[in-house]
Amino acid sequence: MRDYILHKTRTGLGRSVGQPPTPVPPARIVVPESDLTQRLAAFTSALVKLAGQVHSAASAEDACEYVAGVVAGRTAVASNAPFLAECGIPGIAGVRTGISNREELRNLAASADVGITSADYALADTGSLVMISSLEEARMVSLLPPVHIAVLPVTRLLTSLDELFTLVPHPADLTSSMVLITGPSRTADIEQILVRGVHGPGEIHVVLV
Numbered sequence: 001m002r003d004y005i006l007h008k009t010r011t012g013l014g015r016s017v018g019q020p021p022t023p024v025p026p027a028r029i030v031v032p033e034s035d036l037t038q039r040l041a042a043f044t045s046a047l048v049k050l051a052g053q054v055h056s057a058a059s060a061e062d063a064c065e066y067v068a069g070v071v072a073g074r075t076a077v078a079s080n081a082p083f084l085a086e087c088g089i090p091g092i093a094g095v096r097t098g099i100s101n102r103e104e105l106r107n108l109a110a111s112a113d114v115g116i117t118s119a120d121y122a123l124a125d126t127g128s129l130v131m132i133s134s135l136e137e138a139r140m141v142s143l144l145p146p147v148h149i150a151v152l153p154v155t156r157l158l159t160s161l162d163e164l165f166t167l168v169p170h171p172a173d174l175t176s177s178m179v180l181i182t183g184p185s186r187t188a189d190i191e192q193i194l195v196r197g198v199h200g201p202g203e204i205h206v207v208l209v
Contacts, residue, residue: 046127050183081118115145
């Protein structure tokens with residue numbers, strides 16, 4: 001049966017046994033022209049439509065104040081991303097950071113109200129965050145708490161997935177996991193009723209500094 005199926009597939013493609021495959025065509029990557037103002041407007045529009053929130057911070061201090069306002073009265077865990085330290089995030093009351101033990105970090109992320117990370121990139125056309133897993137940026141901080149705050153410099157705001165792959169053409173060479181986060185977690189598996197926060201954070205804030 002297997003040989004019969006392969007034979008039918010070959011003949012359907014006009015190929016014979018042992019014939020080498022044709023070369024893979026080059027990737028078609030198109031990076032549109034877009035200035036920073038256009039990218040910021042597109043990112044904000046896309047994420048807000050998905051019930052996410054965007055704050056354009058004028059400075060690191062402004063970003064820190066915004067994060068402190070979201071965290072106020074709640075428990076929070078922050079990743080060890082250097083940019084968070086540059087913004088003063090570790091100094092916010094209630095924020096735990098600098099944790100290197102994976103078991104301790106997992107327990108904190110599972111019980112915290114808010115997870116704070118940076119992001120390697122953001123994509124303007126879809127309002128997505130690009131998270132490349134590393135020792136400084138553990139996946140669990142962005143996935144386990146019900147609220148996710150991502151703080152990143154606006155210089156990491158790209159136009160699209162095409163531009164991302166011009167910068168990171170082979171993600172597997174860098175990490176075991178590159179995740180694209182587009183808005184709060186959502187599913188409509190049960191009776192086609194949209195529910196947020198089932199498979200991850202139900203609330204997301206992106207702070208572009």
